[in-house]
Amino acid sequence: MSPAATVSSPRTLAGALDALVGATEATLILAGGTDLMVEFQTGRTRPGHVVDVWRVDELRGIRAEPAGLRIGALTTCTELRASALAQEHADILVIAADEVGAEQIQARATIGGNLGTASPAADLTPVLFALEAEVRLVSKAGARSLPVTEFLTGYRKTARRPEELIESILVPTRAPGERRGFRKVGTRRAQSISKVVVAVAVTALDGVIRTLRASAGSVAERTILLPSLERELAGKAPDAAALDRAARRAATADCAPIDDVRSTARYRREVLRRILRTLLAELLLDET
Amino acid sequence: MERTVGTDIRRPEGPDKVSGRAVFVADLATPGAWFGGTVRSDVPRGELLGVDLDPAFDWDRVRLAGPAEVPGANVVAMINEDMPVLAEREVRHVGQPLLLVAAPDAETLGAALAAARPRIAPLPAVLDMEDAPDVLHEILIEKGDAPSALARAARIIEGTYRTDTQEQMYIEPQGVIAWPPDASGCTVVRGSMQCPFYVHKSLVTMLGTRADAVRVIQVETGGGFGGKEDYPSVLACHAVLLARAAGVPVRMIYDRHEDLAVTPKRHPSRVRHRTSVADDGTLLAMDIDVLLDGGAYTTLSPVVLSRACIHAAGAYRCDHVRIRGRVVRTDHVPYGAFRGFGAPQVCFAVERQMDRIAGALALHPAELRRKNMLRVGDTTATGQRLETSVGSVEVMERVLARSRFDRHAWRSAGVAREPHDSQGARKRTGVGFSFFFHGAGFTGSGEELLKARVRVELDQGGRAVVETASTEFGQGTIAMFTALAADALGAAPEDIRIAAADTSRVPNSGPTVASRTCMVVGGCVMKACAELRARMSAASGDESGPFADRARAFLAGGGDGLAEVVYASPPGLVWDEEHYRGDAYPAYGWAADVAEVEVDLDTFEVRVTRFLSTVDVGKAIQPQLVEGQIEGGSLQAIGFAHLEVVTTEGGRFLQDRMATCIIPGTLDTPPIEVELVEVPFPHGPAGAKGVGELPMDGGAPAVASAIEDALGIHVDHIPATPERLLDAWLRAHPEEAL
């Protein structure tokens, strides 16, 4: 363990932004610490300066806005699970939060941290991709919003500048009739990291698919979208065979899984296809 | 007579553990102690050219110990003396200790370890046991004439079965603290361990000193499962070298990462079966070839192989048996003891082979077992005639009655299934079964050679102090001894104290392994207590009133309050070590398991939904503890079957953190329905025989059998991970592959 050279613990958002003035790559923002503490321990990350934002309550809370659901970056998985608003507007985010780690981890694991780590195995991130969420970043110099898909730029890389803080995430208002699904395949039934994880949001009218956004984790160097599904299925009233073809296409064309300590590339690809097929069938064929 | 035996007493050490007051090695206040660490090899094989010390680090801040600092023999004395305390030239595995460092604080230690860089010229490593040329130990068991019987056979059923390694994952990582020699020249070590006298022996050899110049004391130990049988000897040697170099006490307490990376795990195995069977399922001949990966040094491998071979033919009757076993040397981290000690590997193989035979003959697996199971009067593969305490029929019939498995239409891999509809139900269910036995105590003449000694002594307060080297590490030794002693003395549990396992105070009653603590050591405890009781009643003739009062009066009247007993094997046991013939164990525990599973057809995740185990332990001295042993052992077996993955690459364990080294959690744990059967063993205390290892043996084949029933694919290699099951499924259903 290598303790940080210096730590600041602001209590306000303004204080946090002040603390980040002049920040560099070696400045680390600490939220729940469930990723960072592990990285300190393994020596993967050696912090120069740590800005501990855990007490900045302005970054907490879930509220409905005209554009959708605004979720503070410090909102924990436990808070997501307990929120009626989140349940109403972002049901699969609640399901995903319920499958993160276990109780103790959920009490500290924040949504901002899940995005911030930019791990390809993050469980909340695919949901945010499928729901077309936006990330709001703030710094002393101002604020900007960008789609989560642009926020994540690579393996453990984001578009965040060192002086910026993730302030909140906006999940847009649910499209009428939108159906959603989530599925995590881990190494065991709780306290496990995903081998494959998918989230899907789909709208259909009279059986004809209008929009279909799907995202997957642990099948590429970062969380990805699965554009083949929409390309193959939009404008169609698919039967089981068509869903299977689309799932097959996504699993071959859209992802780039690897062999690692948790699973194999082959398993990830095959299982991605199988769970997508089942999930889509549940969302689209089980109406009656 | 039996007042405490058979009831559940409060565990004497329980309240301290539950409340956090128990003092584990990391909690021991050791003012002035330094921190010890290890510079290790990062290649599996090579020649050590030296360890470069970065001049940028101030080496005066630390103390070093290398092979030259070993005062006696540079070996960790176990069975063979082939493993050095510190490598000299030859490097045989990743993580091999090369140089030791002690520093006044953990930070400095970390910096020093990072500044020490081994220079090793790599050599080609042997990492596949199948082509390892070096045999560490071999065993041949022959009964009848299996080769001729197989040559004549009309039908031979063959199978090859594999099990991967498995990590013990005791809650508390390995750790010891060593003190420099005291004024009298005595070296003291305290630590987390199962076998203080093993540690004692290796320190005496390494120091080249007298037995009484070394004192080893077990402190509260957070689990072992065999993992703290041999490794604490290595760690103690290291800590002692550093304590001598630094002149202060040295703490060597591994973190989880280091523990997972370098400590011994279960031997990987490959077992081949060739079996001749009659049309009705009667076993005619069995030819079994057992291969274990021993890793880089001998450690405990010969004994693990011994237990593996003796159990390889399973709990079945067969006139012609040949079992050939080999454990080979590879350049892996040495493999070691883990609950079951070779038996879980061979039990998996023979139970899967029985299912394969059942499938080939279209017999129900339960029927096949009924036909061939060992019963009273039968002989085992080593020719041991089973005379008493054979609960085979009871455990089998009771678990079948509870589970109705014999009415379940179990389907082998070959049986056609209903057409598989890829859009249909996404789950399949299956049920599997296993039947097994496990020898209690040391193999063959092991107990005769060891001659376990136990003392019971009345103290001034009138309490009976039980002195043994048997250790408590969560499994319930203290409560079990307390119950046995209380009944044998006619006393209450409060009148008994179990002495700490301190080699300078207690006699050598042997290691806490091999399911021997209750049957062997517990038997001695009872005998010693019975002797004291006889002396006391001869002196006063009165057994009324509190025990403590009577004991004090006895001592005051000049009575001899010390009784010592040496273990004597049950009469009539004969063992021929050279030919592996005869009475391999004084008694066997018997058990049968049924597992129910649900397999997801998208992900091939296996969920064990129900698990039943019926077990004959002779007598449950503490029923709740026995049930706990069976639940825990069964869960470890379930993990071994489908969940616990430990793989190596270039001789390195890939799963070297708890985040990646997965064991079952609560949600992976099925309801485990335990039923105890008591077929007493006349020579065991109150009829008891072993229980510790038995429940580890049968769970994996039962789960694998259930998966085969569910999916219609052979499960011959465990863990049956979703990745392996998917591959097998796609081989059987190629049209489904991408």
Ligand SMILES: Cc1cc2nc3c(=O)[nH]c(=O)nc-3n(C[C@H](O)[C@H](O)[C@H](O)COP(=O)(O)OP(=O)(O)OC[C@H]3O[C@@H](n4cnc5c(N)ncnc54)[C@H](O)[C@@H]3O)c2cc1C
């Ligand atoms: C035992 C265990 C189990 C786990 N299981 C899961 C699981 O099942 N699924 C899963 O997805 N994850 C899991 N994780 C990972 C982790 O819990 C999550 O990624 C969590 O959401 C991280 O949040 P945090 O607040 O703890 O992040 P921290 O560790 O505090 O920070 C993580 C990263 O995000 C940055 N960051 C945090 N907040 C901000 C902010 N407001 N602005 C800018 N940057 C920020 C930090 O600088 C850091 O780089 C597990 C971790 C552990 C230890």
